[in-house]
Amino acid sequence: MSGRVLVLLALAALAACADTPPPDAQGGGTVVARVGESTLTEGDVADALGDVPASLDSVTAREQVVEQWVQRELLVQEARRQGLDQDPTVRRRLAEAERAALELAALNAHFDRVPATPSDAELQAYYDRHREALALREPYVRLRHLRLRDPSRAEDARASFQRAVASAVPDSLFALVAREYADDPEGAVAFSSEYVSESQIGALDDVLAERVSALPAGAQVAAVPVGRVVHVVQVVDRVPAGTVPPFRLVRDELAERVGVQQRRDASARLLQQLRAEARSRGALEMPEE
Structure with a gap:
């Protein structure tokens, strides 16, 4: 070429x-x-x-x-x-x-x-109908995670992180630690509230994924060097494959899934309306259906 x-x-x-x-x-x-x-x-x-x-x-x-x-x-x-x-x-x-x-x-x-936004009642009904299909196909984890480009700060970050998760208010103190040490403090705090699949972590970095898979859920904080970057992580929780996640954890995903279908339906109705209007004013010519 x-x-x-x-x-x-x-x-x-x-x-x-x-x-x-x-x-x-x-x-x-x-x-x-x-x-x-x-x-x-x-x-x-x-x-x-x-x-x-x-x-x-x-x-x-x-x-x-x-x-x-x-x-x-x-x-x-x-x-x-x-x-x-x-x-x-x-x-x-x-x-x-x-x-x-x-x-x-x-x-x-x-x-x-005409917003195509599903209601909570519609989402709950969808969840109830599809519970078995929603079962997790792989393990999920919730992490608290700091990404540091300055390896010299890794041990201080790990120690502060360890004190935070051992406290009575770990999430609040973790936010302070993230603000002090993380390359992306807001991203670190937001990510700590989510559950992600182990394959997602593997797609980001194999070394980090291997270390995370070996960490128990609990208060242990580990520093994982990967090249010039150091990841400081704690596994907050693990959810095994086959588990049906509670509604609150999958609500946003269901809202997107149901919303997509509702937008498709709304698009089809709009096209039917436009087609009828164009035909009524003689602006549409096409083979008979």
């Missing part, structure tokens, strides 16, 4: 970004990265991360957002320099991307007017 075709495909994949004006650094906060006249701000990074749940590797996630933006902008600007934004194939794909964006905007506007 020629270099020109590769650049064309890259530009097509980034079609939505190709004709977007540079971000307003004044409106988005501190500039994080710049390529030519285009800038990435703190606000842009926050928008890119969106509502992603706090994870063990939130700092790395931020780094990936910045790196991917730089790579994208380098390709887009190189394509423009070569005049590829005038290529008929690219212009057609840009037009297709615009139509897809407008389609999504119409659906989002409809959902704003």
Whole structure:
């Protein structure tokens, strides 16, 4: 495949970004990265991360957002320099991307007017009907976790962490320890309230996952060096595979699952309405169904 075709495909994949004006650094906060006249701000990074749940590797996630933006902008600007934004194939794909964006905007506007949000009663009914299917297929753990890029602080962090979890108010004191030592204090505190599967931890780091799997649930705090980073962790609780999680732990997941189905139903009703309206004013011609 020629270099020109590769650049064309890259530009097509980034079609939505190709004709977007540079971000307003004044409106988005501190500039994080710049390529030519285009800038990435703190606000842009926050928008890119969106509502992603706090994870063990939130700092790395931020780094990936910045790196991917730089790579994208380098390709887009190189394509423009070569005049590829005038290529008929690219212009057609840009037009297709615009139509897809407008389609999504119409659906989002409809959902704003008629929110597809399941009620607690609907979620409880769904939970009751699908209890067996909701049984965990693998072990889950709840961790308190600190990620430190400065190994020299690891022992102090571990000692403070140990005192916190041995106290009568471990969550409150852990938040203070996280604020003092963690690379991402807010992410560490948010993550400590969640249950995650052991495979999720393994996907982030094999060494950390192996050490976590060997830790008992309780007050033991361990420092796990991984390269230049040190993870200081405590296993708060373990839930074995086959357990049906209580409703409160899966409520958010069920809300997303049921909400998706409700949005599909709402989309189908909207399309039926638009189809009928277009036919009534003679604006729709298509083969008879």
